[in-house]
Amino acid sequence: MMGCSKFREQLSAYLDGELGADETGQTEAHLKACAQCSAELDDLRKAVAHLNSLEPVDPPPWLTQRVMAGIKSEGPNPVNS
Amino acid sequence: MDDDRGLVALCQKGDVEAFEQLVIRHQKKMLNIAFRMTGSYDDACDIVQDAFVSAYKEIRRFEGRSQFSTWLGTIVVNLSRNRLKQVQASRNRREVSINAEEGEVGIDPPSGEPSALEMMEKRDIQRGVQECIGKLDMDFRAVVVLRDIQGYAYNEIGEMLKVAEGTVKSRLFRAREMLKNCLKKTLGVL
Numbered sequence: 016m017m018g019c020s021k022f023r024e025q026l027s028a029y030l031d032g033e034l035g036a037d038e039t040g041q042t043e044a045h046l047k048a049c050a051q052c053s054a055e056l057d058d059l060r061k062a063v064a065h066l067n068s069l070e071p072v073d074p075p076p077w078l079t080q081r082v083m084a085g086i087k088s089e090g091p092n093p094v095n096s
Numbered sequence: 097m098d099d100d101r102g103l104v105a106l107c108q109k110g111d112v113e114a115f116e117q118l119v120i121r122h123q124k125k126m127l128n129i130a131f132r133m134t135g136s137y138d139d140a141c142d143i144v145q146d147a148f149v150s151a152y153k154e155i156r157r158f159e160g161r162s163q164f165s166t167w168l169g170t171i172v173v174n175l176s177r178n179r180l181k182q183v184q185a186s187r188n189r190r191e192v193s194i195n196a197e198e199g200e201v202g203i204d205p206p207s208g209e210p211s212a213l214e215m216m217e218k219r220d221i222q223r224g225v226q227e228c229i230g231k232l233d234m235d236f237r238a239v240v241v242l243r244d245i246q247g248y249a250y251n252e253i254g255e256m257l258k259v260a261e262g263t264v265k266s267r268l269f270r271a272r273e274m275l276k277n278c279l280k281k282t283l284g285v286l
Contacts, residue, residue, distance in 0.1 A: 024266075024269055026269075027265070027269035027273075028265050028268075028269070031243075031250070031268075033250060033265060058276055058280075058286050059276060061276075061286035062272060062275050062279055062286060063272065065225050065283075066225060066229075066240060066244035066275070067244060067245070068221075069222055069225055071124065071128050072127060072131050072137060072140075073124065074123045074124050074141070075141060078141060078145070079120055081141075081145055082119050082123070082144070082148045082149070083115075083116055083119065085145055085148070086112065086115065086149055086152045089149060089152065089153060
C-alpha cells in the first residue's frame with residue numbers, strides 16, 4: 016500500500032495522463048479517499064495553468080532578415096562547398 | 097510539421113530560400129523557448145539567430161529521425177543553457193524578470209477586451225510566473241518550459257535533453273512542486 020508521499024510524486028504525471036492504467040486506477044482511488052492529496056492535485060493543476068497561460072512573445076519584425084543575413088555571411092551551404 | 101521534411105531535403109541540396117521558410121515557420125516557437133529559459137528578450141533573439149545559423153551549418157547531418165522542430169529545439173535549449181552559464185559565471189546576472197519593456201513585447205491584447213485593471217493584474221501574474229521560472233535550476237527550468245509552456249511530449253523532451261523519459265517525469269514533478277511553492281509565495285494564492 017503506497018503512502019501519500021508516493022502518490023504525490025505521481026500527481027504530476029497523472030495530470031499529464033502519463034501513468035499506466037494500474038497506476039492511474041490506484042491514484043484515482045487514493046484521490047477519492049484523501050482530501051489532502053486532492054488539494055495537492057488542485058494546486059498543481061492551478062500552477063500548471065499559470066504556466067500554460069503565459070503569453071507568447073512575438074519575434075521582432077527584423078529577426079528573419081537578421082538570421083538570413085547571418086546565414087548568407089557563412090557562405091554557401093556546406094553540402095555544396 | 098510534415099512539410100518540414102521537404103524543406104529540409106531542399107536545404108540539404110543547398111536551397112537557402114527553403115531554409116528561410118523554416119526560419120519563418122519556427123522562429124516564434126524557438127524565440128519563446130529561449131525567452132522563457134533566459135528571461136531576456138534580447139538574449140533570446142541572439143540565441144535564435146545563433147541556433148538557426150548552427151542548424152544551417154549542420155543540416156546535412158540531420159537524418160530526420162526526429163522532427164526538425166525537436167532537433168532545432170535541442171540547439172536552442174543548449175544555447176540558452178550556455179547563455180545562462182555565462183551570465184552566472186560573470187556574476188553580473190540581471191534579475192530574471194520581465195521588465196516593463198520586455199513585458200510589453202507581444203502581449204498586446206486584442207483591442208476592447210480586458211479592462212486596464214485586468215491587464216495590470218494579468219501582467220503582474222505573468223511577471224510573477226516568469227520570476228518563479230527564473231529561480232529554477234537549469235535542468236528543471238528546461239522541462240517546465242518545454243512541457244508546460246511549449247507543450248512537447250515527454251519523449252520529445254527526453255530526446256532534446258538527452259535523458260530518459262523517467263528522468264523527464266521526475267524532473268517535471270520536482271520542478272512543478274518548486275514552482276507551485278514559489279507561485280504561492282509570489283502571488284499569494286494560486
